[in-house]
Amino acid sequence: MPERVRVKTIMPPGHVRIPAYLRGKTGVIERALGPFPNPEQLAYGLPAASQPLYRVRFTMDELWGTAAEHPNDTLDAEIYGHWLEKV
Amino acid sequence: MPHDHHDHSGLSPSGHPYRADNDTPLSYWQRMEIAVRELLIEKGHLDAAAVAAQIDAMDARSPANGAAVVARAWTDPAFKARLLDNASQACRDMGFDIGPLHLIAVENTPDTHNMIVCTLCSCYPRNLLGLPPDWYKTREYRARAVREPRAVLREFGVDLPDSTTIRVHDSTADMRYIVLSARPAGTDGMTQDQLAALVTRDSMIGTGLPRTP
Numbered sequence: 207m208p209e210r211v212r213v214k215t216i217m218p219p220g221h222v223r224i225p226a227y228l229r230g231k232t233g234v235i236e237r238a239l240g241p242f243p244n245p246e247q248l249a250y251g252l253p254a255a256s257q258p259l260y261r262v263r264f265t266m267d268e269l270w271g272t273a274a275e276h277p278n279d280t281l282d283a284e285i286y287g288h289w290l291e292k293v
Numbered sequence: 294m295p296h297d298h299h300d301h302s303g304l305s306p307s308g309h310p311y312r313a314d315n316d317t318p319l320s321y322w323q324r325m326e327i328a329v330r331e332l333l334i335e336k337g338h339l340d341a342a343a344v345a346a347q348i349d350a351m352d353a354r355s356p357a358n359g360a361a362v363v364a365r366a367w368t369d370p371a372f373k374a375r376l377l378d379n380a381s382q383a384c385r386d387m388g389f390d391i392g393p394l395h396l397i398a399v400e401n402t403p404d405t406h407n408m409i410v411c412t413l414c415s416c417y418p419r420n421l422l423g424l425p426p427d428w429y430k431t432r433e434y435r436a437r438a439v440r441e442p443r444a445v446l447r448e449f450g451v452d453l454p455d456s457t458t459i460r461v462h463d464s465t466a467d468m469r470y471i472v473l474s475a476r477p478a479g480t481d482g483m484t485q486d487q488l489a490a491l492v493t494r495d496s497m498i499g500t501g502l503p504r505t506p
Contacts, residue, residue: 284466
């Protein structure tokens with residue numbers, strides 16, 4: 207059973223690489239990609255702690271509801287672990 | 294004729310608008326780039342020739358590199374397995390200098406079609422394929438590819454049946470993507486070079502399909 211996760215709904219200021227259209231959306235982890243420096247610090251030249259990065263798969267139904275062209279098409283995005291909460 | 298008198302506010306002889314001369318003041322970040330580059334040169338960390346050489350190296354990269362990778366995957370099952378397992382290493386093993394690129398290959402199958410976008414900016418596997426097409430960087434493509442990929446694909450001439458699942462990949466972070474298309478029918482017996490000529494740039498972005506012989 208793939209792990210279900212939800213993208214946090216926070217809207218912090220600054221350089222963030224989590225698209226707003228994915229905030230609050232639930233998906234499954236498609237694969238783990240390993241640790242990568244957190245761009246939220248890296249972008250400012252600050253010491254950047256590594257975060258685990260995941261590919262998370264969402265259905266178009268989850269993202270767009272009845273506006274989806276085809277509910278079972280999918281969208282995969284790379285999301286850092288500190289942005290995910292278990293469902 | 295190019296230098297006959299013509300009205301620069303109108304259209305070129307080929308019907309395109311003239312691009313304005315870049316007479317506007319430099320932006321903050323353009324000034325910053327020049328300042329940092331000049332400081333690095335003054336302090337001896339690099340020279341202008343090294344900057345030009347990097348630009349040449351990037352301009353020398355082209356979709357032909359990716360086409361060679363795809364064509365090899367079509368003919369060499371062991372290579373295809375390595376490509377799907379670790380695309381960066383597979384490309385390096387073919388001799389491509391892709392620097393620190395983290396590449397993932399996603400495979401089209403009879404019931405799955407993959408398509409790449411970067412909604413946040415213009416992330417693209419430049420170190421393998423060279424610079425992205427202009428449309429890839431437009432807000433229109435970036436916004437629509439994730440919301441109505443089938444409509445976008447139809448505009449590119451790719452009309453997929455409902456039985457095909459579309460998987461859109463938004464390169465939001467550290468990975469870059471290349472689509473491994475299915476080998477076209479009717480290509481038995483073709484060499485890798487002949488096959489590579491069928492692999493288009495758009496087929497590696499997923500907005501197109503390979504040519505058929």
